[in-house]
Amino acid sequence: MITRSDLPLRVINSSPEAVAKAKKRARLSFRQIRTENIFNKTLILMGLIMVVLVVGIFLTLVVQSLPSIKALGPKYLWGKVWDPVQDIYGAWPFLLGTLLSSFLALIISIPFSISVAIFLGEYHPAGWLPNLLKNAVELIAAVPSVIFGFWGLAVLVPIVRTFESHIGVAPVGVGIFSSSLILAIMIIPYAASLGRSMINLVPSHLKEAAYGLGATRWEVIRSVVLPYTKSGLFAGILLSLGRALGETMAVTMVIGNTSLIPKNIFAPGNTMASVIANEFTEADKPVYLSALIELGLVLFLVTVVINMIGKKIIDRFTND
Amino acid sequence: MTIKRAIGAGVFFAILSTSLVSCGGGGNTGGSDSTSTDDALIGAGSSFDNPLFSKQFSEYSKTNGLKVNYQSIGSGAGISQLTAKTVDFGASDAPMNGKQDSALSAPAVHIPITAGAVVLSYNLPDVKDTLMLTPGVLADIFLGKITKWDDKAIAAINKGVKLPSTTIVIAHRSDGSGTSNIFTTYLAKVSDEWNTKVGHGSSVNWPAGLGGKGNEGVAGLIKQTPGAIGYIELAYAIQNNMPYAKMQNKAGNFITPSIASVTAAANIQIPADTKVSLTNTDAADGYPISGFSWVIIYKDQKYGDRSQDRATKLVKLISWMIHDGQQYSSALNYAPLSPAAVSAGDAVLKSVTYDGKPILQ
Numbered sequence: 012m013i014t015r016s017d018l019p020l021r022v023i024n025s026s027p028e029a030v031a032k033a034k035k036r037a038r039l040s041f042r043q044i045r046t047e048n049i050f051n052k053t054l055i056l057m058g059l060i061m062v063v064l065v066v067g068i069f070l071t072l073v074v075q076s077l078p079s080i081k082a083l084g085p086k087y088l089w090g091k092v093w094d095p096v097q098d099i100y101g102a103w104p105f106l107l108g109t110l111l112s113s114f115l116a117l118i119i120s121i122p123f124s125i126s127v128a129i130f131l132g133e134y135h136p137a138g139w140l141p142n143l144l145k146n147a148v149e150l151i152a153a154v155p156s157v158i159f160g161f162w163g164l165a166v167l168v169p170i171v172r173t174f175e176s177h178i179g180v181a182p183v184g185v186g187i188f189s190s191s192l193i194l195a196i197m198i199i200p201y202a203a204s205l206g207r208s209m210i211n212l213v214p215s216h217l218k219e220a221a222y223g224l225g226a227t228r229w230e231v232i233r234s235v236v237l238p239y240t241k242s243g244l245f246a247g248i249l250l251s252l253g254r255a256l257g258e259t260m261a262v263t264m265v266i267g268n269t270s271l272i273p274k275n276i277f278a279p280g281n282t283m284a285s286v287i288a289n290e291f292t293e294a295d296k297p298v299y300l301s302a303l304i305e306l307g308l309v310l311f312l313v314t315v316v317i318n319m320i321g322k323k324i325i326d327r328f329t330n331d
Numbered sequence: 332m333t334i335k336r337a338i339g340a341g342v343f344f345a346i347l348s349t350s351l352v353s354c355g356g357g358g359n360t361g362g363s364d365s366t367s368t369d370d371a372l373i374g375a376g377s378s379f380d381n382p383l384f385s386k387q388f389s390e391y392s393k394t395n396g397l398k399v400n401y402q403s404i405g406s407g408a409g410i411s412q413l414t415a416k417t418v419d420f421g422a423s424d425a426p427m428n429g430k431q432d433s434a435l436s437a438p439a440v441h442i443p444i445t446a447g448a449v450v451l452s453y454n455l456p457d458v459k460d461t462l463m464l465t466p467g468v469l470a471d472i473f474l475g476k477i478t479k480w481d482d483k484a485i486a487a488i489n490k491g492v493k494l495p496s497t498t499i500v501i502a503h504r505s506d507g508s509g510t511s512n513i514f515t516t517y518l519a520k521v522s523d524e525w526n527t528k529v530g531h532g533s534s535v536n537w538p539a540g541l542g543g544k545g546n547e548g549v550a551g552l553i554k555q556t557p558g559a560i561g562y563i564e565l566a567y568a569i570q571n572n573m574p575y576a577k578m579q580n581k582a583g584n585f586i587t588p589s590i591a592s593v594t595a596a597a598n599i600q601i602p603a604d605t606k607v608s609l610t611n612t613d614a615a616d617g618y619p620i621s622g623f624s625w626v627i628i629y630k631d632q633k634y635g636d637r638s639q640d641r642a643t644k645l646v647k648l649i650s651w652m653i654h655d656g657q658q659y660s661s662a663l664n665y666a667p668l669s670p671a672a673v674s675a676g677d678a679v680l681k682s683v684t685y686d687g688k689p690i691l692q
Contacts, residue, residue, distance in 0.1 A: 095507075096530035164551055172556075183500060183556065185541055268505030268542025279541050281505075289544060292405035293507025293533040296430050 069311065076305035082298050087305060093270040095290070100302040102309055104272045108280035109310070112187050112262065113255040115276060116194035121248060123195075124202035128244065131203075132210025133236055134228075145207075152200035160264030163193040168265060175277055183267065186279045190266040194258055198251035205250065209243030210236055242328045249321040256314055259284040283310045369641045371398040372648065376409020376422030379509055379564065380624050383445055383665050384422070387656040397644055406509050407533065413439065413627055416635055419645050421627040424509020425533060426606035438630045440683060441605050442649055442676045443623040445657075446666040448565040448593045449514045450575035450620070454553050455480065457495055462576040463488050463585050466611075466619070469578070470522035472499060472560065474529075475539030480558060488579075495558070501540025502552040502561030507533040510546070513622035514562045517610035562620075565593070566664035580619040581611050592618035593666035601675040623672070626652070633686040642685045650680050650691065 079087065083100055090101020127148055135141040164185075171192070172184030213236050221231045237244075259282075267279020268289065283306045294300040374384070381403035388399040404412075406423035413421035414434050426441055451469065453462060468484050471477045477484060481494045504511045515531035529535050541556075543549040546567040553559045553573070565588050568575050577585040586592050596609050596617025609621040626649055632642030653668060653676045660667045668676070683690050 092536065094536035095534045096532045096536065099536075164555070169555060181498070183541060185552070263505065263544055264548065268544070269540065270536055281542075285505075289506040289542075290534050293407035295407045295410070295425075295428060295507075295533060297434075 069308075072304060072308040072311060076301050076308050079298055079301035079305045083302065087302070088309070091272060093286075095294075095296070095299050098296065098298055100299075102283070102306055104270055105281050105283045105286050105306065106309065106313070108187065108266070108273060109256060109282040109284070109313070111273065111276065111280070112190045112194060112266065112282060113252060115187065115191035116198060116255045117248065117252050119191060119195035120199050120202065120251065124199045124247070124251070125206060125244065127199065127203040128206025128210055128247075129232060129236070132207040133232060136211070148200045148203050151196065152204075156197065156258060156261040157264075159193050159197055160261040163189060163261060163265040167192060180275065180277045183277075183279060185265050185267040186277050187266065187273050188277050190262045190282075191276070193261050193265055194255045197258065197261065198254050201251040201254055202244070202247035205247030206240070206244045209240040209247075212243075213239045242325045245321070245325055245328065249318065249325075252317060252321075253314055256310065256317070257284055259288045263288055283307070369638055369644065370396065371400060372419045372641070372645055373400050373402075373417075374409075374420045374422060374626075375402040375404050375412040375418045376627075377406045377424050377509060377624055378403040379406075379424050379447060380422045380445065382566075382663050383660060386659045386663060387652055390659065391648060391651060391656070395648075397648065399648065405507070407507060410627065413629075419628070419641070420649070422624065423627060424622060424624045425512045426625060427627065437634060439627050440630050440679050441625040441627055442653065442679050443597075443601075443605050443668060443672045444626045444649075444652055444676075445624050445660055446593050446597050446609065446621055446668065446672070447513075447624065448588045448596075448618050448621045448666070449510055449517075449562050450565050450568050450588045451560060451578070452550070452553050452563055452568055452573045452575045453560040454555075454557055455495065455497075456557065458492060460489070460492050461574070461587070462492075463579070464576045465579045466517075466521035470518050470525050473501060473503075473518060473537075473539070474522075474525060475501070497558035500552075500556045500559040501537075502549045502556070502559050503537050503540050503542055504545070504549055504562075505542025506544050506548075508545075509533060509622070509624070510562065510564055511535065513608075513610060514620060516608050516622075517620045520608075520611045565589075569664050578619050580615075580617060581613055582615040584615060586616065586618045588618045588620075590661055590664065590666045592616060593621045594669050596621040597623065597666070597672050598669035599671060601671050603675070603678065605672070605675050605679060621666070628683065630682065631684050631687070632690065633684075639685050639690075643690055646680055646683055646690045650677070653677070653680075 079100065082098075083090070087100060087102055088106070089103050090099070091103050092099050092101050093104065094100075127144065131141055131145055168184035168189055171186075171189045172182045175184065176182035217235050217239065218231055221235045226234065262282050263285035266281060266285060268281050268285065269279045270281060271279075273280035287303050287306055291300075291303055294303055381401065384399075384401050388401060392398055401422075402418075406425060409418070409421035410423055410427060410431050412418045414431070422444065424447075427439070432439075451462075451464060455462070465488055468477065468488060471484065478499055479496055480499055481496045486492075486494055512531065512533045515525075515529065515535050519526040519529070519531040529538060541552055543552045543561070546563045549561045549563050550567065550571060550573060553561045553563075563573070565575075567573075575588060577587050579585050580596075593609075596612050596614050596619065598617070599607075599609075599612050599614055601607055605623070605625070607623070609617075609623060611619045612621075628645065628649070632645065633639075653673055657667045657673075681689060681691055
């Protein structure tokens with residue numbers, strides 16, 4: 012921090028006007044510095060508030076789930092039965108359901124989001140069709156998830172049911188597969204818009220050099236654009252995975268909500284976020300409530316672990 | 332430049348400080364609301380009761396000027412709010428259990444406020460007659476033991492009905508709910524196997540089937556899936572023109588669920604604390620999967636800084652709800668309280684005190 016006494020006050024001309032002028036300038040520059048200091052401190056404060064919030068949420072989750080951790084122990088994580096009547100709580104079916112539906116959604120969404128990013132970033136950055144596409148993709152991110160849920164239940168589930176009866180699995184429609192499809196649509200905008208901005212940032216001299224060497228458009232994308240942007244694309248995919256892991260409303264409407272372990276990807280299941288949303292209001296026993304909060308803690312930790320792995324992969328990509 | 336920056340920083344801080352202040356302010360008013368004014372009461376709980384309560388409270392405020400702010404956040408959450416003393420009354424579709432009772436700092440009383448029924452709705456497009464079910468068959472279906480609609484056990488009850496060979500798809504509530512509690516309580520009463528394997532509660536470990544969130548979620552699954560069967564509230568089934576099955580009651584009669592048959596089921600000997608399940612009652616013409624919904628208040632109304640005026644208003648309101656307020660039930664597809672239930676409720680209200688003295692004379 013800079014204070015008034017630190018300021019060098021150099022007076023070259025000692026006439027009264029010059030002294031006054033110099034003092035005024037010093038005052039002005041001090042005022043500027045003070046503004047800078049205040050702004051700097053505000054930024055630090057805002058950053059700290061964010062950190063305090065995250066740590067606070069984590070601590071709250073830990074403290075609130077202590078009764079359940081004490082009563083159930085680590086077996087909670089791989090227990091296969093969730094029976095509120097007999098106070099037996101095992102998170103495994105929901106952990107499995109969350110990971111299965113989120114990663115399946117990610118696999119379905121990646122071709123779409125990368126294509127949209129390349130189309131908008133490299134092939135057609137301007138024009139009415141790209142603008143329409145860009146707005147449409149951004150609009151998907153703005154649609155409330157309950158609307159996706161209703162649409163999924165009313166339109167997508169009957170289609171999935173017909174599909175299931177053709178391939179010979181139990182035609183129930185709702186299940187992990189339906190929820191992955193809905194999730195995939197919901198998370199496309201995140202990876203697509205981050206990917207598009209990354210592709211826009213590729214220096215044009217690199218691309219021009221490649222074209223100059225006789226590379227075709229596909230070769231430029233494959234050998235210049237994608238290698239240059241892969242960490243950004245991956246970050247976008249990671250962001251969309253985080254969104255998929257925590258999505259609640261749309262998933263709970265189409266996943267079938269059973270506590271049984273899903274036998275295949277078409278079977279009904281449940282996710283951690285969905286169980287919390289479903290059962291929180293009527294959790295009428297302390298251990299039950301605590302077990303639900305511990306589910307939130309597990310989800311929190313899963314997200315943290317996946318993010319850490321993601322960061323490692325991004326680091327490795329950028330170091331090459 | 333400097334002035335602009337200074338203003339910028341000033342605005343920044345102003346926004347920051349107002350947002351912080353407003354956060355704090357919001358928290359404060361939430362806490363003090365329940366005690367500051369005596370012409371508005373606060374209640375929270377059952378979402379099943381909400382349409383009836385809205386109508387009753389709006390009618391009551393026309394004549395008495397008393398406003399009631401009811402938050403339909405679910406029965407369990409309503410009980411938590413009452414335990415935390417942030418509301419004047421809680422409303423629940425299930426009586427408080429032992430653990431909830433022991434969390435209370437003072438004894439509370441239950442007053443039956445209305446009754447509802449849980450019906451079995453199904454999706455069998457080709458079946459024109461109303462399906463009939465016995466308790467045993469119903470339990471076997473929900474246990475996953477009967478898996479086809481043309482099973483001998485179902486056909487034996489529904490003679491002359493051409494049942495399809497479709498697989499039975501079970502739909503149940505995924506969210507914890509009073510509806511599930513009434514339904515599982517009934518199954519636990521009529522089937523020993525259900526009682527030992529699954530038990531009863533607002534959320535249970537379902538042996539089979541799909542879960543839907545809320546009545547609309549279960550109804551959506553039933554409407555969409557050929558061969559589906561699921562349980563929903565009677566009022567919801569009537570409003571949405573969904574078919575529902577006749578159930579055999581304890582006396583052996585097959586009863587169509589209706590407002591009248593629910594009221595009939597409630598016309599039984601009611602214990603002094605009114606905490607009675609209306610499932611599988613002895614009433615010969617009663618629908619067997621029925622249940623009360625209760626309003627729960629503290630037995631002694633002097634707690635915190637409550638005034639006697641506020642306590643009197645609350646007790647008078649509830650007394651009106653179980654007498655004059657019942658006229659609004661039928662139009663909204665709620666079953667009016669049976670005479671036995673009203674007199675039991677009256678007795679409970681007479682026992683409510685303020686600082687040890689009875690409120691109603």
